[in-house]
Amino acid sequence: MNAIEFLTSxxxxxxxxxxxIGSTLDDVNQSIRCDFIDDVSKSGLSMRRDYGFFEFSFKSGPEWxxxxxxxxxxxxxxxFEMAxxxxxxxxxxxxxxxxxRELQxxxxxxxxYPSLTVKDQGDFIEYRADSTNVSIIVNNDHEERDCSVGQGDLWSVSLWSATRSE
Structure with missing residues (x-):
């Protein structure tokens, strides 16, 4: 599968x-087969799992x-070695x-596909699919590709919880 197919899905x-959202740490362990680093917060209430360019955030409870x-x-x-x-x-x-433009x-x-709302954030443009809780951030600043993304390139794509109490 390529990135565009993956991101579209x-x-x-x-x-x-x-x-x-709500999948368990065990589910992640069974599904993702790459090296990672775990970083548990000092309070023990949250954890970040870093796979390089993929980052999962967890909240505690009966299980992560x-x-x-x-x-x-x-x-x-x-x-690029991360990819x-x-x-x-x-x-x-x-x-x-x-x-x-390729993803679009x-x-x-x-x-x-879900409708996208657009927010201009200065150096970035955010496209939000509220029905699936996905946010797409596009670089709107740097013009040429080099060791950073160029103007119009995807900066990040995020999946977030609909509840904001975390």
Missing amino acids: LIRSGKLYGLG VISAVSIQLHRLASN EEWQRGMGTYFPQYTAW GALSRVQE
Whole structure:
């Protein structure tokens, strides 16, 4: 699978590799086959699992459950090796840069994708799919691709909890 197919599926469903908000740490351990670092907060109430350019946030309870996922695509511009490891472990290919217009074009060709609201945030533009709790951040500042993403490239794509009490 390539990044555009993967991201289109995530935006439409609010799920990645069968995981979504509320999935357990055990579910993640069974689904994601890449190296990671865990960082538990000092309070013990939250944990971040860093896979390089994929980051999962968990909240505690009877067991750890996903509260957010962020795909930090901008990190691939300067460290493409993370994408190569992800492809080996997960079978999904991410390029060094991903243009918003490519993803937007793919979304326009699928049936029943969620409507997107747009927020101008200065150096970034945010596209939100409220029905699936997905946020797409597009670089609106830096013009040329180099060790950073260029103007119009995806900065990140995030899945977030509909409840804001976390």
